[in-house]
Each structure stands twice: as structure tokens, then as C-alpha cells.
Amino acid sequence: MPHILIVEDETIIRSALRRLLERNHYQVSEAGSVQEARERYSIPGFDLVISDLRLPGAPGTELIRLAEGTPVLIMTSYASLRSAVDSMKMGAMDYIAKPFDHDEMLQTVARILNEPRQTPAAAVSAEPAPQSPAPVEGEIGIIGSCPAMQDLFGKIRKVAPTDSTVLIQGESGTGKELVARALHNLSKRAKAPLISVNCAAIPESLIESELFGHEKGAFTGAVAGRTGLVEAADGGTLFLDEIGELPLEAQARLLRVLQEGEIRRVGSVQSQKVDVRLIAATHRDLKTLSKTGQFREDLFYRLNVISLKLPALRDREDDVLQIARAFLKRQSQRMGRGEMRFSPEAERTIGQYTWPGNVRELENAIERAVILCEGQSIPADLLGVDIELEELEDEDFAERPGPEVGGGHEPTEDLSLEDYFQHFVLEHQDHMTETELARKLGISRKCLWERRQRLGIPRRKSSAPSNS
Known part of the structure; x- marks a missing residue:
């Protein structure tokens, strides 16, 4: 059972995180400061250290040195993301923003524990291995042996060594961030930072400041200047997940980065050059959004230099x-x-x-x-x-004519099987579940779904109880 050390001075957060990890079968120890952790434990003996960035006394980054190779995950607030990026450069395995999502924390912990013990810079290679694509996790780091994924892997290998902007499209949960990591890891920028930003997770009022930085006094609470995440990715790769959620004003600033290779901090009149490769991802149709004014059309065409489509799992x-x-x-x-x-x-x-x-x-x-x-x-x-x-009961469920149903809607010579299917589903889906529809039609739920997709028949918004 992996043994994790939590170093966090806020008791409520520390206790909540401990309960979360213990419920998921991790052994957990805790401390309220770096000094307490040093006095109570042999830090290199843990499998993972999770530490807040700001602690009383020494900062959480001090644990990177004390851990002697044990991976360290840094927790930080959005207001301190720039410092978290610095901590990764010092050797932290990753950072996670507070307040964190439980699933995100568990996924991050599992990923770190499954990685070999080495620094992030040593964990990637600037050159892809000269071998044919493997159907399991290998150089790309993504499982997939079907033709669509093999085609995607080939495109990743071709695109990764370039500096071209890439737009990754696919439904939620298909693994768009894994593709972004593969593009970065197989590029000449592999030893530089990969900065990942979820545009939907940062409050709209903060997103420009977080991405592009700000000067002292630029807005209420800006008591000091701050470097943005675009600037932090200088020399490396910036991955903007859910870019379709980016506000229009921030889109205009991002367009300047792509066109001119420069940024201007919020509240500044001076621009500065940055060398950043941009990878964006979305589950939304940006072309349609651009036509309705919800996404800048000029930005869409700048992003859509190389488009990679991730197939759905189905x-x-x-x-x-x-x-x-x-x-x-x-x-x-x-x-x-x-x-x-x-x-x-x-x-x-x-x-x-x-x-x-x-x-x-x-x-x-x-x-x-x-x-x-x-x-x-x-x-x-x-x-x-x-x-x-x-x-x-049978994976190759035979499609057979359905039993007679009420309403007298039997197929006739004037009605094709597809016409009959469409007519039946549209008439009965408001009062029958998907399972009942499939059973009446004599097909599997999977076949019902596939026919809906082929014929363009949408599912009803909510499942009404059956009248049968």
C-alpha cells in the first residue's frame, strides 16, 4: 500500500485530504510544516509527498530537496500558480490548484505513483524511439491499437517535432491532455516546461491575469507584479484545455501571442517577446461558435493549423x-x-x-x-x-423483427425497415425507456444507439417512466 505524507498547515484541508486518500486505500501520515515533517519522519521513505506551497517557516518547495528523489506534489491557490510553475522547475512532479476536485487529486496521485522515480525533465525524450507504434502504452503513452488510434499516433509523430499550433478535438474524457503531453514529450521542447491550463476552471475575472500576468496596481489587490503562465511556458509548450470557454477579451490577447509572439501584462504598456508552442483542446465546435460570435473567427483559424481528432471510446x-x-x-x-x-x-x-x-x-x-x-x-x-x-447473452446479438406492438405499426410494403425504425422510435420514445425500445424492436441497446446515430434521431431529454 503506497505511503503518502501530507504537509499542510490548515487542519481542515489536511484532515479532508487524509480521509480522501485513506478511503482510496493509501496509507497516510501528516505534518503541519516542513520542520515538523523533518522531525517526525524520514521523508525519503515515503512514496509521495503532497505539500502546500505556503507553509509556516520553510516553503513546501524545501521538501523537494529533503525528499531525495521521492516525488513531491505541490498544492497552491490560483493566485500562486506562477510560484507553482517555479516549483516544478525546481523538481516538483506536478502541482494542483486549491480548492482541488477530489477526482482530479486521486487521478494525479495515481499517475505520479505509477511513473518511474525520476525528475520530470528526465522522464521525457526529445526524440521519439525509432520503432513501429506499439498497441499498448509506449513512446506515445496512450493505449490504442484500433486503426483510428494508429492513424492518430502517426500524426502525433509527424506533428510533434514541429512548432505548429495544434488543436485537439474530442468529447470530454477521451484523453486530450494525454495527446498534448505526447506532442510535448516527443518535441524538441521536451526538456522545457509543459504548462497545462484548464480555461474552464479559472474564474473569468482572473484568467487574463493568470495567463498574461499583471503589473503592480493594475487592479484592486494587485500589490505586486506577477508573471503569467504564458510567460512561464517560454521556451516550452502551453496547453490550453477547454479553450472554447476562454472569454473574448482573453482570446484577443491570445491571438496577439500567436501572431506576434509577444505578450503584454495586464496594466502594462510594454510588450515582451515569448517563444511558446501552443496546443489547444476543446470538446466544442469552435467553427460553429465562431459563426455565432461566441469565439473569435480569426483565432479559430490561427488555432486550426493542425487539427487532431480523438475518437470517442464507443x-x-x-x-x-x-x-x-x-x-x-x-x-x-x-x-x-x-x-x-x-x-x-x-x-x-x-x-x-x-x-x-x-x-x-x-x-x-x-x-x-x-x-x-x-x-x-x-x-x-x-x-x-x-x-x-x-x-x-450473445455478443453478436442478431437483429430480428420485433414482436407485434400496439398501435398497428407493422412494417408494410410501402415502409422500409429504416423508415419503420425511425417512425417507431419517434412515436414511442416519450413513454418507453431505451431498454424497452430495443426489446420491442428485437435489437440490442448498442444497435439502437448506432441506428439513432446513423439516422440522426436524437434521444429525448429525459427518460419518462414506462406506461407498460
Whole structure:
């Protein structure tokens, strides 16, 4: 069981974080300052140190030296993000902003513990390995053997060595940040910082100051000048996740960075040059947003130099079980559960479910199943997904004519099967669940979903109770 040291002077935060980690099967020790941590523990003996940046006495960055190679995760407020970037340059593995999201904290901790013990600069290579793409985690760091992912890996290798701006598009949870990390790690900037910013997570009133910095007195509370995150990424890569949420005024400033290679801090009249490679990501349709005035059209075309499309998990049928088994191995090792496996029913469920939350939903489902499972074989019901087990008796569920239903809507010579399907679904979906619709039509829920997509039939907004 991994042993984690928390160094945080605020008792409420320290206790809450301890409970979160202990619930997820980590052994936890705690201290209120660097001095207390030194006196009570052998810091290099821990698997991970999580420390607040600002502590009484010595700052949290002092633990990087004392840890002697043990990874250190720095916690900081948004107002101190620039200092967190400095801490990464000093050797911290990563930083996380307070107040942190529980899932984000757990994912960050799991990722750090699964990485080899080395400094961030040594963990990447400026040159990709000269070998053919592997279907599992390797040089790219992403699992995927299906044709769509192999095509994506080929594009990453071609694009990574350049300084071209890249726009990564894909649904939430598909792994856009992993693609950004791969582009950075395989680039000539690999030894420089990769600064990741979630544009949707920073308050709109702070985002310009955080990205571009500000001068002393630029606004109320600006008691000192501050370097922005764009400037902190100088020489490296800036990854702007959820760029579609960026306010229009900040978009104009970002456009200047792309066009002129320079920034101007909030409240300043002086510009300064920066050498930054920009990678952006979004789950939104920026082209449509630009036509409605919600996103700058000129910025869209500047971002859309190289566009990489991440397929949804439902379109990666060959990869789903491979990814699920990798997550199962990782979670069972992390929780000290030994070698676990999926039951045949669980594997069929994983293959049949459409995973609307994509890889993130799959990972969370498996983590929950590992926690709740009492034996070594995970049953299908512990995955907690909305799919009827009786539909999984045959993976190649035969499409057969549905039984007669009320209303006299049998197919006729004047009505094709697709017309009949569309007519039936539109008429009955307001009072029947997806499972009932699929059963009446004699098809699986997966087939129902695929036909909806092909015929452009949207699902109703909410599931009404069945009248049957």
C-alpha cells in the first residue's frame, strides 16, 4: 500500500485530504510544516509527498530537496500558480490548484505513483524511439491499437517535432491532455516546461491575469507584479484545455501571442517577446461558435493549423477491453488486491456499453468495481453501467423483427425497415425507456444507439417512466 505524507498547515484541508486518500486505500501520515515533517519522519521513505506551497517557516518547495528523489506534489491557490510553475522547475512532479476536485487529486496521485522515480525533465525524450507504434502504452503513452488510434499516433509523430499550433478535438474524457503531453514529450521542447491550463476552471475575472500576468496596481489587490503562465511556458509548450470557454477579451490577447509572439501584462504598456508552442483542446465546435460570435473567427483559424481528432471510446471497439484490463491491473496493484480479472459477463458489458463519458467513465467504473468487489473476479453489476444483462447473452446479438406492438405499426410494403425504425422510435420514445425500445424492436441497446446515430434521431431529454 503506497505511503503518502501530507504537509499542510490548515487542519481542515489536511484532515479532508487524509480521509480522501485513506478511503482510496493509501496509507497516510501528516505534518503541519516542513520542520515538523523533518522531525517526525524520514521523508525519503515515503512514496509521495503532497505539500502546500505556503507553509509556516520553510516553503513546501524545501521538501523537494529533503525528499531525495521521492516525488513531491505541490498544492497552491490560483493566485500562486506562477510560484507553482517555479516549483516544478525546481523538481516538483506536478502541482494542483486549491480548492482541488477530489477526482482530479486521486487521478494525479495515481499517475505520479505509477511513473518511474525520476525528475520530470528526465522522464521525457526529445526524440521519439525509432520503432513501429506499439498497441499498448509506449513512446506515445496512450493505449490504442484500433486503426483510428494508429492513424492518430502517426500524426502525433509527424506533428510533434514541429512548432505548429495544434488543436485537439474530442468529447470530454477521451484523453486530450494525454495527446498534448505526447506532442510535448516527443518535441524538441521536451526538456522545457509543459504548462497545462484548464480555461474552464479559472474564474473569468482572473484568467487574463493568470495567463498574461499583471503589473503592480493594475487592479484592486494587485500589490505586486506577477508573471503569467504564458510567460512561464517560454521556451516550452502551453496547453490550453477547454479553450472554447476562454472569454473574448482573453482570446484577443491570445491571438496577439500567436501572431506576434509577444505578450503584454495586464496594466502594462510594454510588450515582451515569448517563444511558446501552443496546443489547444476543446470538446466544442469552435467553427460553429465562431459563426455565432461566441469565439473569435480569426483565432479559430490561427488555432486550426493542425487539427487532431480523438475518437470517442464507443468508436474504438478493438481498444475498450484492452484499456479496461490496463485500468484493472493499475487499480488492483494500487489497492493491493492482487491479480484481479473481469467475469465473462463483465467483459461483455464493457464491450456492449457505449461509454458516453469515454475513457474517464471507464476508469471510474473500474476503480469503483475494484473497491466494491469482494473476490478476485469482477461481476458485471459492479461496473454500475446502464445496460441490461439479458441483452448480453450473445455478443453478436442478431437483429430480428420485433414482436407485434400496439398501435398497428407493422412494417408494410410501402415502409422500409429504416423508415419503420425511425417512425417507431419517434412515436414511442416519450413513454418507453431505451431498454424497452430495443426489446420491442428485437435489437440490442448498442444497435439502437448506432441506428439513432446513423439516422440522426436524437434521444429525448429525459427518460419518462414506462406506461407498460
